[in-house]
Amino acid sequence: MTNNSAIKILILDDEPFMHKLLARMLATLGYTSVATCDNGHIALEMIDSPDNSPNLILLDINMPEMDGLEFVRHLVERHYLGSLILVSGEDERMQQAAEKLAMAHKITVLGHLHKPASAQGLAELIGKWAAPSQNQPRAERKVYGADELRAAIANGELVNYYQPKVRTATGHVMGVETLVRWHHPQDGMVFPDQFIGVAEVHGLIDDLTWVVLTNALIQARLWQDAGLTLMVAVNLSVDNLNSLDFSDLVAGLAALAGVPPQMMELEVTETRLMEDLRTPLEILARLRLKRFRLSIDDFGTGNSSLAQLRDLPFDELKIDQSFVHGACGNDKLLAMFDSSLGLARQLEMEVVAEGVEDQADWDFVRQRGCDIAQGYFVARPMPAADLPAWIQSWQRVFAASI
Numbered sequence: 023m024t025n026n027s028a029i030k031i032l033i034l035d036d037e038p039f040m041h042k043l044l045a046r047m048l049a050t051l052g053y054t055s056v057a058t059c060d061n062g063h064i065a066l067e068m069i070d071s072p073d074n075s076p077n078l079i080l081l082d083i084n085m086p087e088m089d090g091l092e093f094v095r096h097l098v099e100r101h102y103l104g105s106l107i108l109v110s111g112e113d114e115r116m117q118q119a120a121e122k123l124a125m126a127h128k129i130t131v132l133g134h135l136h137k138p139a140s141a142q143g144l145a146e147l148i149g150k151w152a153a154p155s156q157n158q159p160r161a162e163r164k165v166y167g168a169d170e171l172r173a174a175i176a177n178g179e180l181v182n183y184y185q186p187k188v189r190t191a192t193g194h195v196m197g198v199e200t201l202v203r204w205h206h207p208q209d210g211m212v213f214p215d216q217f218i219g220v221a222e223v224h225g226l227i228d229d230l231t232w233v234v235l236t237n238a239l240i241q242a243r244l245w246q247d248a249g250l251t252l253m254v255a256v257n258l259s260v261d262n263l264n265s266l267d268f269s270d271l272v273a274g275l276a277a278l279a280g281v282p283p284q285m286m287e288l289e290v291t292e293t294r295l296m297e298d299l300r301t302p303l304e305i306l307a308r309l310r311l312k313r314f315r316l317s318i319d320d321f322g323t324g325n326s327s328l329a330q331l332r333d334l335p336f337d338e339l340k341i342d343q344s345f346v347h348g349a350c351g352n353d354k355l356l357a358m359f360d361s362s363l364g365l366a367r368q369l370e371m372e373v374v375a376e377g378v379e380d381q382a383d384w385d386f387v388r389q390r391g392c393d394i395a396q397g398y399f400v401a402r403p404m405p406a407a408d409l410p411a412w413i414q415s416w417q418r419v420f421a422a423s424i
């Protein structure tokens with residue numbers, strides 16, 4: 023049990039009214055070490071002084087001078103080890119985007135509260151607070167800004183890698199998933215969890231998606247011409263699904279590349295799909311009508327019900343890697359895996375197991391009758407040029423193992 027007075031809390035908000043409201047709630051809950059501040063610069067000075075540095079910051083996202091997102095970047099630069107609770111009047115999607123961005127930079131976010139916050143909600147989130155462990159230093163991760171990413175997109179620094187997907191029954195390489203990497207001129211290879219959130223929050227995700235999609239379509243056509251029949255999957259962000267002409271644009275791009283929609287698959291993560299989304303669902307339905315395949319990604323990380331899933335026009339369900347790797351030796355993972363598989367079967371979707379990392383995972387997904395496997399055991403994501411040779415060696419190894 024944490025001693026409430028031991029947590030140093032900072033309320034960072036430009037509205038004095040919120041200082042009073044939150045401070046009163048905190049006092050009622052027994053938190054006595056509480057400071058307030060109305061702009062990011064002063065807050066950073068407090069963080070830099072060892073005596074005043076807070077363990078927990080209640081952060082307003084929308085502030086006039088330095089907004090909450092910029093403030094988070096400064097925290098990352100300082101390797102801040104404390105926790106955040108985001109408090110704002112922004113809508114749920116904006117809050118989730120901000121939370122995702124902060125977490126992508128490995129800052130602990132206990133959750134977000136809508137203004138005006140309730141005492142109960144606040145108590146629940148602070149209840150999750152734990153002192154940072156001293157013997158687990160965080161990996162250093164650079165934070166990229168919007169301008170740098172914008173320039174990278176314009177300069178062609180984003181490169182597609184492709185990870186094979188194979189049928190577990192036959193070993194047949196049925197397709198690939200496109201995974202974007204940033205070939206940074208100084209930092210080398212940068213992975214998507216370090217910049218997709220930045221793109222979403224700063225309105226760059228459409229530009230990013232067009233680059234990835236265009237390159238994937240050009241590559242799909244090259245494979246097609248070389249006689250390789252591969253289903254090519256591309257990840258979409260729900261933030262791409264805001265304008266109703268999206269499906270026409272995608273169809274136009276595919277037609278231009280000469281790739282039939284049946285050979286393209288669009289993945290959207292489960293958690294974001296369960297927001298109240300009318301426009302995105304209409305766009306997905308239109309894409310489905312045009313015969314693109316739709317895939318629900320990271321399944322199991324959200325909490326969709328059968329009824330919600332039934333109304334979505336998906337062809338494929340990808341069980342999240344956290345329920346695949348090691349599932350054969352863990353009853354809880356096994357239960358999650360089996361119920362996801364059962365759900366997909368009822369809805370007649372194809373099932374992909376993500377994160378098949380070792381022989382035990384591979385044997386497990388085959389024995390469970392999961393259709394398709396993807397993961398390091400099969401192959402890591404690779405540049406397009408490496409794929410034909412990999413397919414040949416995989417076929418040899420697979421044939422020999424049967």
Ligand code: C2E
Pocket residue numbers: 185200201202213214215218231234257258259289319320343376377378379396397398399403
């Ligand atoms: P995802 O779509 O679920 O992709 C699978 C991720 O798991 C990839 O990480 C892949 O490299 C990794 N992975 C594959 N096999 C294994 C395994 O056996 N074990 C483990 N531990 N990991 C494995 P990556 O490439 O870093 O991508 C991370 C996420 O970034 C993706 O998750 C996807 O949500 C997002 N992303 C990637 N490219 C794009 C893109 O072009 N657009 C958008 N919007 N998101 C993208």
Ligand code: MG
Pocket residue numbers: 199257289319
């Ligand atoms: Mg994916």
Ligand code: MG
Pocket residue numbers: 319320340342343376
């Ligand atoms: Mg996934």
